[in-house]
Amino acid sequence: MIGFLCLLLTLGIYWMAKRMYRTLPKVYLSPLLITPIVVVIILLVAGIPYASYQEGGKWLTLLLQPATVAFAVPLYKYYNVLKKHAGEIIVSVLSGSVVAITSTALLARWMHLDDSLMNSIVPRSITTPIAMNVSQVIGGVPTITAIFVIITGLSGILIGPVILRLFRIEGEIARGVLFGTSAHGTGTSKAFELSSLTGTISSISMILAALFTLIAAPLMMGLMGH
Incomplete structure (x- = not known):
C-alpha cells in the first residue's frame, strides 16, 4: 500500500512540476530536477524507507524500456x-x-x-x-x-x-x-x-x-x- 501511495506521490509531484515548468520554463524548475528533490524531502520527513518507496517506484523504472524503444x-x-x-x-x-x-x-x-x-x-x-x-x-x-x-x-x-x-x-x-x-x-x-x-x-x-x-x-x- 505504501509503495502504491509513493507511486501516486511521484506522479503527482511530476505533474505539478511539469505544469509549473510550462508556465515558467526556467532550467532550475525542470521537473527532472524538482521531482527527485521534493520526493527525497518527503521521504526523509515522513521516515519512509527507500525499500518501501521502491515497491511502487519500480513500475516507473520498468516504463523506461518502452520509452527507450520509442526513440x-x-x-x-x-x-x-x-x-x-x-x-x-x-x-x-x-x-x-x-x-x-x-x-x-x-x-x-x-x-x-x-x-x-x-x-x-x-x-x-x-x-x-x-x-x-x-x-x-x-x-x-x-x-x-x-x-x-x-x-x-x-x-x-x-x-x-x-x-x-x-x-x-x-x-x-x-x-x-x-x-x-x-x-x-x-x-x-x-x-x-x-x-x-x-x-x-x-x-x-x-x-x-x-x-x-x-x-x-x-x-x-x-x-x-x-
Whole structure:
C-alpha cells in the first residue's frame, strides 16, 4: 500500500512540476530536477524507507524500456541526417567519452580519493544500468555510481544551457552531442525540449557514449594503474 501511495506521490509531484515548468520554463524548475528533490524531502520527513518507496517506484523504472524503444521513431524520421553526420557524431562522442573518463580519474586522484570511490565515479556520464555494470567491472561500487550518474544528469541540464549560450552553440548536431554525451538520458530529455532533431542526436550520442565507455573505461583505468 505504501509503495502504491509513493507511486501516486511521484506522479503527482511530476505533474505539478511539469505544469509549473510550462508556465515558467526556467532550467532550475525542470521537473527532472524538482521531482527527485521534493520526493527525497518527503521521504526523509515522513521516515519512509527507500525499500518501501521502491515497491511502487519500480513500475516507473520498468516504463523506461518502452520509452527507450520509442526513440526508434525520431531515428527513422531523421535517418538521412544521421547518415550524413555519422562520422562527426562518432568522433565527437568518442572524444567526449575519453575526456569524461580521464578528467574524472585525474580529478579523483587530485582529491586523493581511494581506488574504490574513483572507480565508482569514472562512468558517471553514461546511462545508469551500463554505468553500474562498468563500475562493477573496474572495481567500483555500483550504488555509489548510480548516485553520481543522477548528479551528473541533473548538473547537465543546469549547466548545459549555460554552455550553449556562452559558446554560442547553435547547431542541432552539436547541441545533441553535448547533452547526450555528457548527461545521458536526463540530458536527452532536455535536448528534446530544444528540438526533435537535437533530441534524436542526443539519444544516439547517449547510446554511443555508453558503448564507448563500456569498452574504454576498463582499458584506460588499467593503463592508469587502477
